[in-house]
Amino acid sequence: GNSVTQMEGPVTLSEEAFLTINCTYTATGYPSLFWYVQYPGEGLQLLLKATKADDKGSNKGFEATYRKETTSFHLEKGSVQVSDSAVYFCALGDQGGSEKLVFGKGMKLTVNP
Amino acid sequence: NAGVTQTPKFRVLKTGQSMTLLCAQDMNHEYMYWYRQDPGMGLRLIHYSVGEGTTAKGEVPDGYNVSRLKKQNFLLGLESAAPSQTSVYFCASRLSQSYEQYFGPGTRLTVT
Numbered sequence: 001g002n003s004v005t006q007m008e009g010p011v012t013l014s015e016e017a018f019l020t021i022n023c024t025y026t027a028t029g030y031p032s033l034f035w036y037v038q039y040p041g042e043g044l045q046l047l048l049k050a051t052k053a054d055d056k057g058s059n060k061g062f063e064a065t066y067r068k069e070t071t072s073f074h075l076e077k078g079s080v081q082v083s084d085s086a087v088y089f090c091a092l093g094d095q096g097g098s099e100k101l102v103f104g105k106g107m108k109l110t111v112n113p
Numbered sequence: 114n115a116g117v118t119q120t121p122k123f124r125v126l127k128t129g130q131s132m133t134l135l136c137a138q139d140m141n142h143e144y145m146y147w148y149r150q151d152p153g154m155g156l157r158l159i160h161y162s163v164g165e166g167t168t169a170k171g172e173v174p175d176g177y178n179v180s181r182l183k184k185q186n187f188l189l190g191l192e193s194a195a196p197s198q199t200s201v202y203f204c205a206s207r208l209s210q211s212y213e214q215y216f217g218p219g220t221r222l223t224v225t
Contacts, residue, residue: 043216
């Protein structure tokens with residue numbers, strides 16, 4: 001079945017550091033890909049998405065490019081802030097009937113001032 | 114527009130007790146989902162619904178039941194709670210033509 005593998009962390013960075021969170025997927029066909037973010041004590045929020053190969057999703061300074069050849073959707077940000085401290089989930093849209101999302105296990109990021 | 118709301122926010126149960134978690138959405142979404150979140154496990158799908166009056170099993174359905182009598186509500190029931198059901202439960206919903214899911218704030222359930 002479809003699956004997502006992502007860095008699990010936890011990761012601690014200093015403010016203004018560069019961030020990369022790796023995400024690779026296994027799927028049949030051409031799934032949509034997502035990054036969700038969960039701030040402390042809250043539910044998940046969509047951060048960005050890409051629906052086809054070579055698409056780049058971007059939001060709040062974060063970017064991720066849908067790479068079909070490497071089945072990857074790595075999340076990057078050039079300069080993290082304390083407010084980016086959260087858990088980040090990579091996910092794909094599973095077209096297997098329930099049209100559900102398949103999530104990675106999440107990665108906790110802490111950014112220190 | 115409240116989005117997705119969940120009731121209650123916290124609950125403690127004793128083993129064997131029953132309870133119902135309520136999810137409500139005011140966005141006229143067709144699809145609704147119940148997930149559980151456990152440390153190191155990510156989110157796992159319990160049950161889902163593609164429309165009023167329909168439900169289906171997800172990845173980890175055992176010990177749970179659901180009902181979708183109204184389009185805006187999706188109920189998750191535990192008939193006989195077990196300590197293994199201690200978790201944070203999230204509800205989500207989406208439109209039929211989009212994969213983007215909108216999540217509620219979660220319910221933290223502890224079973225002792």
